[in-house]
Amino acid sequence: MDDLPSRQRWIVHLWLILTVLVSLLTLLPHFSILVHIFFGLLFAGLVVAHLRHRRRTVSILLADLRRFGKWIKPRGRMAWADLLLLFVTINVVLSGFFDYFEHRPVMISTGLISPIRWHVVSSLVLLVLLTVHTLRRWRRLRTSQVR
Numbered sequence: 001m002d003d004l005p006s007r008q009r010w011i012v013h014l015w016l017i018l019t020v021l022v023s024l025l026t027l028l029p030h031f032s033i034l035v036h037i038f039f040g041l042l043f044a045g046l047v048v049a050h051l052r053h054r055r056r057t058v059s060i061l062l063a064d065l066r067r068f069g070k071w072i073k074p075r076g077r078m079a080w081a082d083l084l085l086l087f088v089t090i091n092v093v094l095s096g097f098f099d100y101f102e103h104r105p106v107m108i109s110t111g112l113i114s115p116i117r118w119h120v121v122s123s124l125v126l127l128v129l130l131t132v133h134t135l136r137r138w139r140r141l142r143t144s145q146v147r
Contacts, residue, residue: 009053012046019043020130037100044093047086058082085133088126095119 026036061079095118098106107115
């Protein structure tokens with residue numbers, strides 16, 4: 001990892017992990033909600049940087065999504081998983097904005113169970129997806145190349 005692009009990519013990976021952890025820590029009672037918002041938005045900005053580093057891979061995966069036969073292959077499944085991860089990340093940011101500007105948690109009624117807190121549930125889903133995403137790529141995080 002001697003070249004600058006690889007170092008930058010590692011730094012983005014490291015900051016992605018750190019911002020998620022710090023954002024979770026800010027939920028402890030003695031932190032301000034603004035600190036949580038800051039680290040949440042920093043995470044969202046780093047997702048954009050992460051996707052920019054993966055431009056070539058993203059374009060290949062998007063092409064695979066357009067071909068039905070590719071969906072069942074490993075790369076097609078990875079494309080769907082990454083698209084789901086992006087969707088849930090956007091959902092968490094939007095639900096956080098709604099919670100903040102409504103000055104209360106936005107509740108969603110499912111009809112089957114009692115109303116759920118949109119931001120909390122989408123954040124938990126994101127946390128599970130990010131954990132799986134990170135663990136599956138753990139060995140490659142530090143040595144991945146920018147192409």
